[in-house]
Amino acid sequence: MVEGSADLEMTTQNISPGMDLDDKTRAELERAGVIVTRVDFLYNWSRSNSVWPLTFGLACCAIEMIASATSRFDMSRFGSEVFRPTPRQADLMIVSGTVTKKMAPQVVRIYNQMPEPKWIIAMGACAISGGPFKQGYNVLKGIDRYLPVDVYLPGCPPRPEAVLQSLNYLQNKINDQDIKADPAFTKGRRQYPVPEFTGTDLEPPYNPEVWSPPENPNGEPVVPPKKTAA
Amino acid sequence: MSEISHEPLLKEFSDAHWDEAACAVIVPEGKARAVAEWLLEQGVDYCSNVTGVDYLESEVKEKINNEAGEEETVTRTEPGRIDVVYHLYSMRDQTGPLVIKQRTSRENAQVESLTPLWRSCELQEREVFDLFGVDFKGHPDQRRILMWDEFEGHPMRKDFVEPFDYEWEPTPHDEILEKHKKGKVIV
Numbered sequence: 001m002v003e004g005s006a007d008l009e010m011t012t013q014n015i016s017p018g019m020d021l022d023d024k025t026r027a028e029l030e031r032a033g034v035i036v037t038r039v040d041f042l043y044n045w046s047r048s049n050s051v052w053p054l055t056f057g058l059a060c061c062a063i064e065m066i067a068s069a070t071s072r073f074d075m076s077r078f079g080s081e082v083f084r085p086t087p088r089q090a091d092l093m094i095v096s097g098t099v100t101k102k103m104a105p106q107v108v109r110i111y112n113q114m115p116e117p118k119w120i121i122a123m124g125a126c127a128i129s130g131g132p133f134k135q136g137y138n139v140l141k142g143i144d145r146y147l148p149v150d151v152y153l154p155g156c157p158p159r160p161e162a163v164l165q166s167l168n169y170l171q172n173k174i175n176d177q178d179i180k181a182d183p184a185f186t187k188g189r190r191q192y193p194v195p196e197f198t199g200t201d202l203e204p205p206y207n208p209e210v211w212s213p214p215e216n217p218n219g220e221p222v223v224p225p226k227k228t229a230a
Numbered sequence: 231m232s233e234i235s236h237e238p239l240l241k242e243f244s245d246a247h248w249d250e251a252a253c254a255v256i257v258p259e260g261k262a263r264a265v266a267e268w269l270l271e272q273g274v275d276y277c278s279n280v281t282g283v284d285y286l287e288s289e290v291k292e293k294i295n296n297e298a299g300e301e302e303t304v305t306r307t308e309p310g311r312i313d314v315v316y317h318l319y320s321m322r323d324q325t326g327p328l329v330i331k332q333r334t335s336r337e338n339a340q341v342e343s344l345t346p347l348w349r350s351c352e353l354q355e356r357e358v359f360d361l362f363g364v365d366f367k368g369h370p371d372q373r374r375i376l377m378w379d380e381f382e383g384h385p386m387r388k389d390f391v392e393p394f395d396y397e398w399e400p401t402p403h404d405e406i407l408e409k410h411k412k413g414k415v416i417v
Contacts, residue, residue, distance in 0.1 A: 102378050135406060137385055137392040138377065199382035200393035213397050 040179050047091075047117070048174035049079035051167065054090035056110065059097025061124035061157040068160035078167050087113040092170070094163075095149075098126035098133060099140040101202050105194045108146050112191040117184035119174070121166050122149045125156045132156075137200075145206035146192060234274060234320060234328035242268055254315065254329035262332050262342040263368070269318065270347055274328060277344065279317040280354035282362035284336070284388050286310045310336040312362055316344065316351070334364065336387075343369035361386035 026036055057065060069075045069083065084090040087110045099107055111120070122143050125131030133139035143149065150173055153166040179185045192210070195202040206213070236248055236255050243265055245258040257265050287310040296302045312334050319326030332341040343366035345351045355366045356375040363384035366372055374381065383390055399406060 102376075135392075135396070137390075141395075141397075197378040197380040199380060201395060205395065214400075215398070 040177070041175075043179055044175045044177055048171040050082075051078075051080040051092045051119070051170065051174075052082045052084050052090050053080060053092040053094050054087055054110070054114070055083040055085045056093065057096050058099060058103065058107075059124075059126065061096035061127070064157045064160055065094055065096045065123065065163060068163040073160040073164060075164060075167065078164065078171065080167055087111075088115065090114055091117060092119050092121065094121045094123050095127040095143045095147075096123040096157075098124075098131070099143050101138055101140055101197075104140045104143075104146060104202060105196070107143060108192055108194045111147050112189075112194070116187075116189050117177075117182070118190075119150045119170055120147055121151045121153055121170060123153045123155075123163065123166070124158060125154060128152050128154060140202070142211075145211045146195060147207075148190075148210045231319075232325050234318070234325050236328060238272070239265070239269070239328075249331070252329070252331070254331045256331050256333060259333065260342070262330075262344065263347075265330065266344045266347045269328070269330075273320045273322040274318045274326075275348075276319040276321045276326075277316055277348035277350050278319055278327065279315075280344075280351050280358060281315050282358040282364060282386065283313040283315060284310075284362060284386065285312070286336075286388050312336055312339050312364055314341050314358060314364060318348075339364040340367060341365075342367050343372075345369050360384070363387065 029036055057063075067073060069081055075081050080092070087093075091114065093111055093114065095107065111118070120143070122128050126133060126139065127143050128149075130136075130139050130141040134141050140146075144152075151166045151170050153162060155162055158166075177184065183190065192207055193204075195204060197203075239255055240246055240248060243258070243261065245261070246265065247256050248254075249256050255265075285308075288308045289305050290308045291303055291305050293301055293303050314332045314334070316330050316332075317326075318328045318330065334341050339362065341364055343351070343355055345355055345366070346368060352369075352371070353375060355369055356372060358364050359366060359369070359372055360374040360376050361384055373379065377385065385392075396406060
């Protein structure tokens with residue numbers, strides 16, 4: 001350990017590789033009442049401690065999401081209690097529950113309406129992969145087929161503690177964002193194509209920009225989808 | 231809550247019959263509205279549940295006595311059908327349930343809508359229309375309720391073929407494992 005490490009632990013974390021000051025100098029400056037920081041750090045720090053989720057529930061997972069906002073679990077300890085009822089004011093979408101194929105276009109549309117920067121937590125087995133309904137005819141096999149998911153939160157449904165932990169993971173992720181390079185800040189408002197209904201499924205079945213099917217390592221023969229009889 | 235007796239109904243409508251196994255009154259074709267109106271007059275004022283049941287064509291073995299008086303097992307083909315089941319209660323008398331069934335063919339599934347008499351049937355008849363493809367004559371607003379409008383087919387029918395969208399999975403099991411063994415995966 002370097003000299004004065006106890007003091008270093010009290011200071012803000014130096015996460016910037018390109019910074020001219022070393023930790024020791026920074027600590028000395030802080031002791032003198034001068035705080036040296038980066039725009040990235042300050043920006044991300046304030047963002048991550050004020051994540052506003054969208055009031056938006058799809059199935060039973062929503063009940064756990066609501067429970068995590070109540071006084072017993074108290075999501076506001078992490079600065080995320082302000083559930084906004086409109087996508088225009090929210091920056092976190094918690095996809096809490098089964099995304100049916102009928103609901104998927106609306107979910108994508110709501111995401112498109114959210115301003116940048118925006119993040120997604122896929123909550124529960126259904127939102128991640130379709131869960132127990134994966135092989136059904138009416139459930140989307142994971143919201144990550146259409147939208148870029150930041151944190152996958154498994155469980156059926158996940159406990160409120162897990163919701164809080166996924167929020168912490170998201171905050172860590174936000175803290176690591178480079179505001180010059182991150183797509184949230186460079187691409188303008190990200191909007192993804194809204195899938196359309198067909199006779200059997202959604203078209204397209206996934207967005208190749210954000211998701212591609214897993215490769216089959218066994219090299220089994222490829223059978224094209226045949227026309228299904230109604 | 232005591233059950234509603236089906237005897238008066240059978241007395242009033244002689245061509246209706248009681249299905250002991252199903253504990254339900256089978257309503258004759260085309261008479262459902264008349265039966266329902268009569269029941270409503272008797273105070274059966276609440277329809278709690280509407281659902282459909284799909285029966286495929288099946289072979290039934292039954293024992294009959296032939297001309298010589300001997301017992302004989304014959305096989306006959308039972309045609310497929312769709313039952314639309316109504317669970318009725320009386321809020322006035324605090325009695326129920328009484329189960330009535332409308333029968334229809336699978337090919338041209340058409341029954342009479344009871345929504346004009348019991349408003350609570352509306353959404354449930356739409357669900358039966360959506361999932362079983364039963365046409366309800368006289369329904370005020372008959373369209374799909376669970377699936378999207380463009381959807382083809384009726385998923386709760388037993389011969390419904392689900393869309394072929396199976397993908398390779400690291401840990402397949404059951405039906406998916408069978409499909410994997412046949413190599414029937416898209417990627």
